[in-house]
Amino acid sequence: MTEVSQPSSDQTPTEPFPEPPPAPTPSPTKPWFILSAVLMTSLFIFVAFALVSALLSKSQVQNQIPPPKPTLTVSPTPNPTENWKTYTNEILNISLSHPTEWKLSESISMGYPYITISDPVLQQQPIENGLEPMQGAFLEIMAEEFKAVVPVDRYVKGFARADRAEDGSWLEVNTEESNSDVWGTEGYFFTHRSGNILQHNHAVLINYKTKPVLFQIKITIPQVNQPQSNSYILTFNQILSTFRFLDDNQISWGEAEELIQSCEVTFVGQTHNLDVEITLKDGRIIKAKEPRIDIVWEKIQEVEEKCGKIQFVTE
CATH class of the missing domain: 3.30.720.210 (Signal recognition particle alu RNA binding heterodimer, srp9/1)
Known part of the structure; x- marks a missing residue:
């Protein structure tokens, strides 16, 4: 039988080995941190993409911009009446300008000056036996003390020239009426047509030098189908643009x-x-x-x- 030896009493008893501490449990990743990381990454990608796109777009625009056009210097439109003759009538107290090649004549009619201005074509036509000119154009400026009992527009229409038919009879005069501001106050503007004759007439009735005076300024084109008819109307309107009354309180x-x-x-x-x-x-x-x-x-x-x-x- 085997003996079991007893440990000696002088031996130090063995202490129990301490247990190791438990390993720390890793904390779970917080959801907001992940979301922030995703957003920052997306923002970085977006900014980078935007910068690249802007640079490419700028480069394309620069390539598409056409070269600057040269600056054009616009010369002022010359005044067609600048070198015209200026005519002044002290009795009527009026002033206007007309082309130098147009001829001006003065006479007296109805107690007031009667002025005609004829173009070079008309000047070459001798008017004999009271026959009307058939070419060119002429202006008339007239005034008279108004004593008529009929309205002004009706009275002025009586001055329209009528053309003749081939059989010698008088043709009808067709008239269009509107307002005129040539005189510095409201007046009348008449367009008369009869056969080949065209007339533009500006008329006004004003209290002039203490009396009611009817003024008329008109152009007559005997042959409206002539090539320069439109040029005559243009010249007439340019003459009208220079017309003005002088000091209207001066009397004789x-x-x-x-x-x-x-x-x-x-x-x-x-x-x-x-x-x-x-x-x-x-x-x-x-x-x-x-x-x-x-x-x-x-x-x-x-x-x-x-x-x-x-x-x-x-x-």
Whole structure:
């Protein structure tokens, strides 16, 4: 029988071996961190793509831009009336310009100046036995004291020229009417057609130098089918663009005497250079030139008994 030896009492008892600590459990990845990483990556890719696209687009645009066009210098349109002749009529107190090659003539009709301006073609045609010209064109400027009892437009239409038929009978005149602003106030514009004759007429009735005066300025083209007809109308309109009234309160000495005699004057002033300023009862102030010094004072004295005292001042 085998003996089991007993350990000696002086041996140190063996201590139990400590158990190792448990391994740490890894913490799970948080979902927001993953989402942020994905978003940052996507944003980086988007920005990179946008930069590349912008660079490519800029390069393409630069290649497509055409070279700059040279700057064109535009010269001002020349004034066709700049070198024309200027005509002034002191009786009518009007001014206008006309082509130098057009001929101007003056006469008297119905107590007022009557002016005609004919083009070079018309100038070559002798007008005999009252026959109307058949080529070219001519302007007429006329004025008259208006005493008619019919309306102005109806009266003016009576001035339209009628053409003749082959049998010698007068042809009908067709008229179109509209407004005209040539005169600085509202007037009438008439277009008359009769056979081959064309007329453009601007008319106005104004209180001119204390009287109602009818003014007319018109062009007559005897043969409207001639090649230069449109050119005549253009020239006529250019002449009209230069038309203007001068100082419309200047009257003749004869007209001033009539006003004094009719007791329409309340005040008269006189200067040493024969200028006379007249104030009318309606408040208008007009001017005249007396033929000699103090004659206006004599005229005032002549009508004092009839018209009463008129104030008078002299330099």
